[in-house]
Amino acid sequence: MKNLIAYFSREGNNYVGGSIVDLSVGNTEIAAKMIHELTGGDLFRIDAVKKYPANYDETTKVAKAELRQNVRPELKAHMDNMDEYGLIFLGYPNWWDTMPMIVFTFLEGYDFSGKTIVPFCTNEGSGMGRSESDIRKLCPGATVLKGLPITGEGVKRAGNEIKAWLKELRLID
Numbered sequence: 796m797k798n799l800i801a802y803f804s805r806e807g808n809n810y811v812g813g814s815i816v817d818l819s820v821g822n823t824e825i826a827a828k829m830i831h832e833l834t835g836g837d838l839f840r841i842d843a844v845k846k847y848p849a850n851y852d853e854t855t856k857v858a859k860a861e862l863r864q865n866v867r868p869e870l871k872a873h874m875d876n877m878d879e880y881g882l883i884f885l886g887y888p889n890w891w892d893t894m895p896m897i898v899f900t901f902l903e904g905y906d907f908s909g910k911t912i913v914p915f916c917t918n919e920g921s922g923m924g925r926s927e928s929d930i931r932k933l934c935p936g937a938t939v940l941k942g943l944p945i946t947g948e949g950v951k952r953a954g955n956e957i958k959a960w961l962k963e964l965r966l967i968d
């Protein structure tokens with residue numbers, strides 16, 4: 796069975812290290828690619844048909860409304876070979892203390908029974924929030940390993956932290 800690294804990341808106008816900056820590559824995408832370097836496997840970008848606003852504040856409002864209304868945004872691309880994967884790294888930014896709702900759509904779209912999900916999340920201080928318990932609720936048949944929270948500001952220097960986490964989980968030597 797192969798490894799999959801599935802992630803959602805929103806580049807552009809974002810809140811990092813306490814200020815608004817423009818990211819050419821999203822923080823979670825940077826972390827996803829670092830994990831990919833260490834573990835191999837396939838990368839899959841989780842994306843919504845409807846684009847989030849370019850502006851950070853606008854995005855926080857849209858995201859809050861989606862969370863409150865328990866919306867399931869439509870996925871832009873689907874995977875047709877989830878059966879081939881046993882270990883799924885799942886990456887996302889912390890949005891309002893959990894995953895963006897598009898990640899909920901992704902988790903409900905496939906059968907993760909018998910698979911292992913390894914979450915990682917970039918954030919501005921809320922860590923994993925309640926995302927891990929949300930993943931367990933959405934994927935009751937999956938094993939969910941201990942997630943890694945990474946601050947957006949520190950993501951480019953997170954190589955050693957990522958390595959130590961993967962070693963602790965016995966996913967790399």
Ligand SMILES: Cc1cc2nc3c(=O)[nH]c(=O)nc-3n(C[C@H](O)[C@H](O)[C@H](O)COP(=O)(O)O)c2cc1C
Pocket residue numbers: 803804805806809810811818820821822823824851854855856858859887888889890891892893917918919920921922946947
């Ligand atoms: C809609 C929205 C909501 C957010 N909510 C939180 C939050 O509740 N806690 C937190 O620590 N960071 C929050 N953030 C900050 C992001 O988690 C952080 O900037 C992250 O690194 C962005 O990752 P990305 O570049 O991969 O999208 C939020 C950002 C956005 C856009």
